[in-house]
Amino acid sequence: MSRAHSAPAPEPPAPEQPAPEPPAPEQPARGRPRSEAVERAIVEGVIKLLDDGVPLAELSIERIARTAGVGKATIYRRWPGKEELFVDVIRQAEPPDPELPGTSMRDDLVALLEQLRQRALLARSSTLLHNVFAQMKSSPKVWKAYHGTVVEPRRRITREVLRRGQADGELRADLDIDLLDDCFIGPMLLRTVMRLDADLPEGLSETIVDTLLAGLRPVSSPGA
Incomplete structure (x- = not known):
């Protein structure tokens, strides 16, 4: 005698997947405004020292950092030396480079x-x-x-x-x-x-x- 085949057991229902969470709102970028503020403080520190009559030869990175309220490493991360920092200060005090008309x-x-x-x-x-x-x-x-x-x-x-x-x-x-x-x-x-x-x-x-x-x-x- 052949045995009757039993019906396969039904598969259990799949568990409900949780609804996807809404994406978190983008956070405002940090660092850039702060970086610009630090650079501005350093440049203004150099300008203050020059306005006070301190010669270029006596403007050390340590003195600039103390006037700007930052560490020396903060300055060196942005400028390799005081010569490049001075050039940036001068450029910011000069008129911007012109936009050429290109007409002739x-x-x-x-x-x-x-x-x-x-x-x-x-x-x-x-x-x-x-x-x-x-x-x-x-x-x-x-x-x-x-x-x-x-x-x-x-x-x-x-x-x-x-x-x-x-x-x-x-x-x-x-x-x-x-x-x-x-x-x-x-x-x-x-x-x-x-x-x-x-x-x-x-x-x-x-x-x-x-x-x-x-x-x-x-x-x-x-x-x-």
């Missing part, structure tokens, strides 16, 4: 020279900037840091504008770019660095650029 080589050159003119006017009216620039000349390490992070990048921008002008036919192709850079920037630097009593009127940037371009543009061939 001439307009871009005017914008670059105008930034130099505005910077010079600010330095003449600011005892802080005037004293810092004077002291930088006697501090090779600070001047090297300023030249490498501020001056040279600005010169690269000017040279690129001049190369673009040559490519677009706004400038003679046989001219040396490095020499042209000196020719355009030189007159403004002469008035702002060596002739401190020279006027820096509005329109000076346009006058310099247009005077030079009058003799540097390509000459059309007869009958062209």
Whole structure:
């Protein structure tokens, strides 16, 4: 006799899954505002010491940290040394780098020279900037840091504008770019660095650029 097959036992019902919890609200980012506040305190500490007449040579990281109310390690995490910190302080006190119009080589050159003119006017009216620039000349390490992070990048921008002008036919192709850079920037630097009593009127940037371009543009061939 064959045995009757018994019906399989029903599977137990699956346990109910708990409803997913709603995602936690995003927390506001921490650290960045605090970091900016710390950096601002350090920069303001340097400015206070300079305003108090402390020479650059006597501004140690320890003294800056004490004035800013931070530890020395906090400063070194942001700047490798006091020379780079000084450069940042100076850059924040200067006018921002200009946004180039991009409409022509001439307009871009005017914008670059105008930034130099505005910077010079600010330095003449600011005892802080005037004293810092004077002291930088006697501090090779600070001047090297300023030249490498501020001056040279600005010169690269000017040279690129001049190369673009040559490519677009706004400038003679046989001219040396490095020499042209000196020719355009030189007159403004002469008035702002060596002739401190020279006027820096509005329109000076346009006058310099247009005077030079009058003799540097390509000459059309007869009958062209």
